Amino acid sequence: MRFWILLCLSALLTVPAVADIFSADDLAVARELREQALAGDGGYEIVADLTTRIGPRLAGSEADPRAVAWAERLLTEMGFDRVWLEPATFPTWHRNLERAQITEPVAFDMVTLALGFSPATPAGGLEGEVVMFDDLAALEAAEPAEVKGRIVFIRNRMRAARDGSGYGPAVQARSIGARVAASKGGLALMIRSIGTSSNRFAHTGTQRFDADTRALPAVAISNPDADRLERLIAMGEPVRAEIEVDAEFIEAYTSHNVIAEITGSKYPEQIVALGAHLDSWDVGTGALDDGAGIAIVTEAGRLILDLEQRPDRSIQIIYFAAEEIGLWGGRAWAEANADNFHNIQVGAESDFGAGPIYEIAARVSDQAWPVIKAIQAELAPLGIELGDRRASGGPDFIPAAPYGMAAIDLRQDGLHYFDYHHTENDTLDKINPEELAQNAAAYAVLAWLSAQSPIDFGSGETLLDEEAARAAE
Amino acid sequence: MRFWILLCLSALLTVPAVADIFSADDLAVARELREQALAGDGGYEIVADLTTRIGPRLAGSEADPRAVAWAERLLTEMGFDRVWLEPATFPTWHRNLERAQITEPVAFDMVTLALGFSPATPAGGLEGEVVMFDDLAALEAAEPAEVKGRIVFIRNRMRAARDGSGYGPAVQARSIGARVAASKGGLALMIRSIGTSSNRFAHTGTQRFDADTRALPAVAISNPDADRLERLIAMGEPVRAEIEVDAEFIEAYTSHNVIAEITGSKYPEQIVALGAHLDSWDVGTGALDDGAGIAIVTEAGRLILDLEQRPDRSIQIIYFAAEEIGLWGGRAWAEANADNFHNIQVGAESDFGAGPIYEIAARVSDQAWPVIKAIQAELAPLGIELGDRRASGGPDFIPAAPYGMAAIDLRQDGLHYFDYHHTENDTLDKINPEELAQNAAAYAVLAWLSAQSPIDFGSGETLLDEEAARAAE
Numbered sequence: 001m002r003f004w005i006l007l008c009l010s011a012l013l014t015v016p017a018v019a020d021i022f023s024a025d026d027l028a029v030a031r032e033l034r035e036q037a038l039a040g041d042g043g044y045e046i047v048a049d050l051t052t053r054i055g056p057r058l059a060g061s062e063a064d065p066r067a068v069a070w071a072e073r074l075l076t077e078m079g080f081d082r083v084w085l086e087p088a089t090f091p092t093w094h095r096n097l098e099r100a101q102i103t104e105p106v107a108f109d110m111v112t113l114a115l116g117f118s119p120a121t122p123a124g125g126l127e128g129e130v131v132m133f134d135d136l137a138a139l140e141a142a143e144p145a146e147v148k149g150r151i152v153f154i155r156n157r158m159r160a161a162r163d164g165s166g167y168g169p170a171v172q173a174r175s176i177g178a179r180v181a182a183s184k185g186g187l188a189l190m191i192r193s194i195g196t197s198s199n200r201f202a203h204t205g206t207q208r209f210d211a212d213t214r215a216l217p218a219v220a221i222s223n224p225d226a227d228r229l230e231r232l233i234a235m236g237e238p239v240r241a242e243i244e245v246d247a248e249f250i251e252a253y254t255s256h257n258v259i260a261e262i263t264g265s266k267y268p269e270q271i272v273a274l275g276a277h278l279d280s281w282d283v284g285t286g287a288l289d290d291g292a293g294i295a296i297v298t299e300a301g302r303l304i305l306d307l308e309q310r311p312d313r314s315i316q317i318i319y320f321a322a323e324e325i326g327l328w329g330g331r332a333w334a335e336a337n338a339d340n341f342h343n344i345q346v347g348a349e350s351d352f353g354a355g356p357i358y359e360i361a362a363r364v365s366d367q368a369w370p371v372i373k374a375i376q377a378e379l380a381p382l383g384i385e386l387g388d389r390r391a392s393g394g395p396d397f398i399p400a401a402p403y404g405m406a407a408i409d410l411r412q413d414g415l416h417y418f419d420y421h422h423t424e425n426d427t428l429d430k431i432n433p434e435e436l437a438q439n440a441a442a443y444a445v446l447a448w449l450s451a452q453s454p455i456d457f458g459s460g461e462t463l464l465d466e467e468a469a470r471a472a473e
Numbered sequence: 474m475r476f477w478i479l480l481c482l483s484a485l486l487t488v489p490a491v492a493d494i495f496s497a498d499d500l501a502v503a504r505e506l507r508e509q510a511l512a513g514d515g516g517y518e519i520v521a522d523l524t525t526r527i528g529p530r531l532a533g534s535e536a537d538p539r540a541v542a543w544a545e546r547l548l549t550e551m552g553f554d555r556v557w558l559e560p561a562t563f564p565t566w567h568r569n570l571e572r573a574q575i576t577e578p579v580a581f582d583m584v585t586l587a588l589g590f591s592p593a594t595p596a597g598g599l600e601g602e603v604v605m606f607d608d609l610a611a612l613e614a615a616e617p618a619e620v621k622g623r624i625v626f627i628r629n630r631m632r633a634a635r636d637g638s639g640y641g642p643a644v645q646a647r648s649i650g651a652r653v654a655a656s657k658g659g660l661a662l663m664i665r666s667i668g669t670s671s672n673r674f675a676h677t678g679t680q681r682f683d684a685d686t687r688a689l690p691a692v693a694i695s696n697p698d699a700d701r702l703e704r705l706i707a708m709g710e711p712v713r714a715e716i717e718v719d720a721e722f723i724e725a726y727t728s729h730n731v732i733a734e735i736t737g738s739k740y741p742e743q744i745v746a747l748g749a750h751l752d753s754w755d756v757g758t759g760a761l762d763d764g765a766g767i768a769i770v771t772e773a774g775r776l777i778l779d780l781e782q783r784p785d786r787s788i789q790i791i792y793f794a795a796e797e798i799g800l801w802g803g804r805a806w807a808e809a810n811a812d813n814f815h816n817i818q819v820g821a822e823s824d825f826g827a828g829p830i831y832e833i834a835a836r837v838s839d840q841a842w843p844v845i846k847a848i849q850a851e852l853a854p855l856g857i858e859l860g861d862r863r864a865s866g867g868p869d870f871i872p873a874a875p876y877g878m879a880a881i882d883l884r885q886d887g888l889h890y891f892d893y894h895h896t897e898n899d900t901l902d903k904i905n906p907e908e909l910a911q912n913a914a915a916y917a918v919l920a921w922l923s924a925q926s927p928i929d930f931g932s933g934e935t936l937l938d939e940e941a942a943r944a945a946e
Binding site for chain 2: 048051052053054055106108111198199200201223224227228231232235284285424425427428429430
């Protein structure tokens with residue numbers, strides 16, 4: 001109770017009323033940006049071009065430098081004040097082939113993808129009995145004798161949710177399943193795909209990368225194939241499988257973040273950072289993940305670039321490299337800016353597909369929270385509500401969190417995002433241009449008002465931690 | 474006008490009122506069958522077992538005899554009065570591999586399937602410029618100089634509709650596209666998949682089989698790949714592709730229709746024939762096409778078999794062989810029964826997935842049309858309305874049409890059928906057991922009442938032709 005009184009008092013004493021935060025002119029520009037964005041295609045032509053000309057672009061693949069060159073040219077031709085590359089060096093991985101087949105009691109081919117960083121099997125594959133576990137915890141609890149010499153199958157099913165909250169619990173099987181199976185003498189890991197669709201696509205994705213990661217060959221099978229395997233196992237006869245993976249580990253590859261700036265007129269050194277990642281998995285065409293994000297933040301930047309005036313602060317559009325295989329572009333960016341976080345006002349990345357944004361959340365200083373509320377008021381006509389104070393800013397800004405960077409999340413409806421995520425089915429047709437335009441409108445308003453805010457967002461300070469944020473709700 | 478008066482008079486004079494056609498006991502049994510079917514799983518366990526143990530089962534493949542043995546055992550164990558095999562001999566085809574890639578102006582792999590009976594390309598594939606046509610008619614109208622030495626791409630899109638009516642116009646590109654392209658000197662045929670989903674699956678299916686069929690290698694690409702190809706072509710630079718197919722043509726293979734009979738107590742020689750086809754394409758697991766039909770008609774038969782009494786007429790459950798590659802089981806059945814069509818009362822095949830039935834249509838004699846109306850009255854609680862008089866009975870009964878066989882269609886909602894048809898995505902999870910049960914209920918009522926009808930359906934007579942049926946509506 002006392003806490004609440006203090007909180008209210010402090011709000012009354014230290015921050016201006018919501019209505020006073022932005023000037024009438026700045027609000028008028030925000031509204032113009034919003035309407036112009038809604039009248040446009042949200043950057044659909046950009047993601048159409050990226051997915052058509054470049055296609056899938058795994059970090060370190062032959063498509064990686066083509067994508068970087070495409071991005072540099074695009075941003076330069078759009079007329080940003082500065083465009084530059086920032087190097088990021090990382091280990092990567094290349095898929096040559098994978099197959100997974102049930103051999104007993106009946107033979108059938110499954111739709112499968114090797115997981116990122118899976119080592120190769122011996123040529124011709126490996127074969128063994130399948131032992132099934134409900135989830136990673138069940139595997140962790142298993143006696144080594146159950147696992148030894150067997151192919152471990154983890155059947156956990158991902159739950160669909162608007163906020164994607166089913167992903168975290170389910171993806172553990174992918175992140176460290178092979179490591180756990182290896183510790184008990186398993187032969188290989190096979191998981192039900194971490195996805196919410198019953199379409200017959202396998203998903204892929206990275207495993208947590210460390211010295212143990214490459215212990216066992218690891219694949220995901222499509223959900224209908226996992227269903228069939230479960231039914232076979234339920235019949236009671238021993239089930240055997242054959243798995244073959246051929247893949248290469250690459251120690252070090254250098255790619256680049258591509259950064260474009262609208263240089264601020266008053267405080268050019270202060271930066272509002274919008275992000276998306278340019279790399280994708282090596283299947284599909286990386287349309288939702290994260291071509292959509294590239295389109296959204298670029299369109300937001302273009303709209304601001306086309307204004308007659310420059311914003312007070314600088315706005316940077318960052319296309320991160322190598323997000324999928326370990327946030328390497330984000331790490332490089334955070335390291336490169338280690339001494340500059342007092343100037344990096346706030347970061348917000350679009351990396352959750354093309355569904356409409358329903359909420360704004362922010363990890364900012366107390367004094368900046370009313371700014372977020374004032375921004376939300378301008379996002380409300382887009383159907384965007386005020387969320388909590390536990391934002392991450394998106395995956396590529398996670399490495400900036402230890403530097404205390406303020407972060408904003410524009411949360412997208414991701415109910416169907418994991419129907420397509422990291423599969424061959426992540427293609428342009430899954431993007432709705434109207435929903436993309438809603439996203440671009442929100443990012444344009446957010447970037448503009450963040451650049452015009454008279455208040456510091458608090459980067460570099462010790463920002464509200466999670467527990468305090470929860471108590472303050 | 475005179476036609477109508479004659480029709481009404483003839484109806485009044487020659488047929489009993491709808492209410493009098495079936496005895497109260499027969500109607501009571503029909504209602505009991507309907508309720509029992511709705512309380513069951515519609516044969517879901519049967520299609521689950523077929524798709525789990527056997528999987529895809531292209532006619533002439535190694536799975537073909539396994540499927541026949543599975544079927545013979547299932548029907549025998551269910552206790553049908555007679556179960557037997559009926560041979561059918563046909564040419565068939567085996568897929569070894571296919572790939573399709575765009576090579577210029579950018580390189581990318583497309584998801585592709587060779588079309589049935591496609592010949593192999595030279596090992597290593599063939600390569601050429603792509604020339605795009607809107608549809609088969611545009612290809613037919615093209616100058617040979619446009620086509621010669623090029624890879625022909627037909628981009629026509631199938632329209633989704635409850636009755637599947639978009640399939641016929643679109644599938645011409647598959648049926649005879651290669652033949653037309655060959656006649657103009659084309660190098661290969663590539664079509665947009667004939668399907669209504671934007672999921673990244675290619676479809677397959679047979680080409681019209683004759684001496685010219687194997688003229689050119691022919692593949693379908695997935696719809697997202699067709700979209701990307703169209704966008705590339707729209708950019709204006711020449712587009713080149715590489716296609717490789719390895720496949721084998723098999724002159725003659727003998728498979729079997731599997732037939733189970735509930736022998737009639739009064740008129741055992743008179744037959745009500747329910748059909749489905751046991752074969753499938755070699756992709757997916759043949760769940761909707763046509764494992765669902767197998768489940769539906771078998772469950773209908775099982776329910777009748779479990780009655781305390783046998784029906785007046787015999788009911789046969791026919792699992793047709795080799796439907797997909799040319800109705801060969803249906804042809805063999807029609808030929809085997811050439812002298813017996815006066816006894817084959819009526820045929821009805823379930824071969825349109827597992828969607829709910831919304832309508833009954835029938836090609837029967839005038840005197841039997843009131844029987845159809847009386848049957849429809851018992852189907853009405855299932856949401857089934859009375860349709861027209863232009864039924865085919867289903868694909869495998871088409872070869873029986875020249876013999877004048879009466880035919881009934883229980884029309885299913887197929888709005889989503891072509892989302893999955895002939896793709897890797899035709900798997901068990903696409904079947905809704907409740908909708909399957911509605912189907913089984915309808916077939917059980919239909920079979921029972923058809924077997925108890927005091928009126929002949931008119932097989933062997935000259936049945937109402939299409940034009941007359943249209944006039945009579």
